[in-house]
Amino acid sequence: MSVKDRYPATSEKIQVDTSEGAEVPTRTDGLAYGGDDKLPPSPELTSGEERMLWRKIDVRFMPIVTMLYLVSFLDRGNIGNAKLEGLVTQLDLTGNRYNCIDPLLCRFQCVPDSCKIVWGIITTLMGFVKTYPQLVGVRVCLGVAEAGLGCGVFYTLSLWYPRFMLQTRIAMFWAGATFAGAFSGLLAYGISFMSGTGGLLGWSWIFAIIGIITFFVLPDLPDTAEFLTMEERAFVVHKKKYDNSSVGEEEHFEWRHVKEALLDWQVWALSMINATVTTPIYGIAFFLPSIINGFGFNTAISQLLTVPVYLVAVIVVMIWGVWSDHVQMRVPFVFAGLALSAIGYGINLSNAGTGPKYFGTFLVAIGGYASFPAVNAWVPNNTSGHYKRAVALGVLVTFGNFGGIISGIVYRLQDSPRYVLGHGMELLFIGIGLILTPIVTFTYWRINKKREVLMREASEKGVKYSPEELRRLGDRAPDFRYTL
Numbered sequence: 001m002s003v004k005d006r007y008p009a010t011s012e013k014i015q016v017d018t019s020e021g022a023e024v025p026t027r028t029d030g031l032a033y034g035g036d037d038k039l040p041p042s043p044e045l046t047s048g049e050e051r052m053l054w055r056k057i058d059v060r061f062m063p064i065v066t067m068l069y070l071v072s073f074l075d076r077g078n079i080g081n082a083k084l085e086g087l088v089t090q091l092d093l094t095g096n097r098y099n100c101i102d103p104l105l106c107r108f109q110c111v112p113d114s115c116k117i118v119w120g121i122i123t124t125l126m127g128f129v130k131t132y133p134q135l136v137g138v139r140v141c142l143g144v145a146e147a148g149l150g151c152g153v154f155y156t157l158s159l160w161y162p163r164f165m166l167q168t169r170i171a172m173f174w175a176g177a178t179f180a181g182a183f184s185g186l187l188a189y190g191i192s193f194m195s196g197t198g199g200l201l202g203w204s205w206i207f208a209i210i211g212i213i214t215f216f217v218l219p220d221l222p223d224t225a226e227f228l229t230m231e232e233r234a235f236v237v238h239k240k241k242y243d244n245s246s247v248g249e250e251e252h253f254e255w256r257h258v259k260e261a262l263l264d265w266q267v268w269a270l271s272m273i274n275a276t277v278t279t280p281i282y283g284i285a286f287f288l289p290s291i292i293n294g295f296g297f298n299t300a301i302s303q304l305l306t307v308p309v310y311l312v313a314v315i316v317v318m319i320w321g322v323w324s325d326h327v328q329m330r331v332p333f334v335f336a337g338l339a340l341s342a343i344g345y346g347i348n349l350s351n352a353g354t355g356p357k358y359f360g361t362f363l364v365a366i367g368g369y370a371s372f373p374a375v376n377a378w379v380p381n382n383t384s385g386h387y388k389r390a391v392a393l394g395v396l397v398t399f400g401n402f403g404g405i406i407s408g409i410v411y412r413l414q415d416s417p418r419y420v421l422g423h424g425m426e427l428l429f430i431g432i433g434l435i436l437t438p439i440v441t442f443t444y445w446r447i448n449k450k451r452e453v454l455m456r457e458a459s460e461k462g463v464k465y466s467p468e469e470l471r472r473l474g475d476r477a478p479d480f481r482y483t484l
Contacts, residue, residue: 039223042238043231053232057160060227062169065153066176151397155390158380160222160236162243163483164328167377171321174373179314244384244480253387260474261391266382266482269440271399273334274375276433279403280341280426281368284309287411287422288361294417295354305358313365320370330378331441331484335434337371340364342430349423381483382444384474403429444482451478 045053157169222228222236261267284291288309293302324333344363347356379396383389406429411422455478458464470477 039234039237040230042234045235050235053235054161054165056228056232057236058169058172061160062172065156066173150400151393154376154380154397155393158389158393159240159386162239163377163381164325166380167324167330167373168321170373170377171317174369174376175314175317179310244381244475257385257387258391260385261383261388261395264383264388264392266440266444267379267392267395269436269443270375270379270382271396273433273436273440274396275399275402276338276429276436277334277368277371277375277403278400279406279429280345280364281372282404282407283411283422283426284361284364284368287407287419288365290411290416291348291361291419292358294419295357309361309365310369312362313369316366316370317373321373324374324377329484330374330381331437333374334371334378335437337367337374338430338433338437340367341371342367342427342434345423345426345430349418349420349427378483382475384477384480388474441484444484448481448484451481454478 153173154170157166157173161169222240223233225233228236288306289302292305293299295302297305320333320337324330340363344360344365344367347360347363352360376393376396379392380389383392406425407422410425411419415421458478465473465478470479474480475482
């Protein structure tokens with residue numbers, strides 16, 4: 001009987017508990033994982049000691065990546081604030097010129113590139129462009145310089161944290177982007193009074209001030225992280241080794257990992273769902289100041305009114321992240337986020353008054369920003385093997401960034417203040433997500449149930465997989481359970 005034709009059990013301990021305080025198996029099969037062959041045996045930690053270890057890692061790791069993404073997302077969202085501060089008139093962004101700027105920035109995100117010094121310089125230069133062609137050129141360069149930050153951080157987090165601790169950390173990271181929306185509006189309000197300083201309009205200072213050269217030093221991978229003791233490194237590595245596999249997952253590179261990721265139905269399905277989540281996010285990030293300005297407020301008040309929207313979203317992002325990891329589910333949070341965004345955009349598309357429409361922007365921001373970490377934790381939760389996971393995250397982020405292209409095109413200047421086309425397209429994508437999410441969930445559920453039955457039958461027959469076969473199968477292994 002071939003490996004592909006049978007689904008037998010391999011050990012009594014099929015489901016490995018990866019929550020805080022759970023017992024971590026020690027290596028007995030000779031499989032080197034994450035450098036554990038050079039580390040001492042994993043120590044036994046109490047639940048309190050383990051919480052202190054993860055807190056130590058959080059303090060060292062999360063502020064750095066969160067700050068980087070806050071600044072990264074700030075220079076994307078600031079184009080919306082800059083629009084109200086003279087960008088359109090000074091650079092003669094007539095017709096669809098403004099709509100072409102945002103897609104030029106944010107759609108190169110999966111090219112490996114961590115050159116943040118170049119990114120800071122380009123961001124500074126953004127404030128000094130004088131013509132539309134210059135703005136286009138600098139915006140393209142900025143997108144290239146920022147490439148890889150999002151999917152790179154998601155992948156790195158998946159190497160450090162067990163799968164049911166992951167969304168909380170992605171939520172911390174993503175909260176930086178959400179908070180950037182609030183900070184950009186507050187910053188834009190203050191900078192609006194600097195118009196004329198140095199011969200530049202207020203929008204130029206928005207980019208110049210955030211163009212600070214950023215130096216950062218991220219911790220090494222767990223097995224070489226110098227801020228951890230050898231025993232702490234061993235614990236983290238072993239915790240990850242048995243995170244979603246009873247025998248450890250494959251770590252060495254083979255081209256088949258790329259092929260498996262690109263041919264895996266779930267990678268494309270979850271990537272499409274991600275696009276339905278990120279399109280509303282980019283819509284609100286790029287055009288919230290203009291939407292609020294269309295309610296009849298002046299520029300300064302419009303900038304300030306964006307702040308509460310994002311602050312509330314930040315709070316919900318963190319609550320949902322912790323909650324999702326606690327219940328070990330992603331689906332309810334993705335679906336609820338899409339539903340809230342649909343209601344919010346529906347209100348803004350209607351003939352409702354200013355108050356209800358402003359409330360609708362809260363629903364859009366909460367739904368979009370709070371559901372994003374769930375989608376981006378879903379993929380690493382359900383893919384096994386370092387390199388397959390890396391490719392899957394690359395596809396996921398690529399699809400997500402298509403949302404920026406779409407949102408940047410459909411919110412046209414001539415559609416202000418109702419933006420019927422923009423809001424309508426957002427609702428179309430959200431509707432696709434609301435249909436696709438239950439379909440993917442049901443498919444996962446059926447596969448999990450089928451594997452349970454086949455494992456039980458195989459166990460009764462006494463048929464077993466070897467550890468090598470299970471590692472090679474990865475998330476297709478019979479003991480692997482998809483997270484719902």
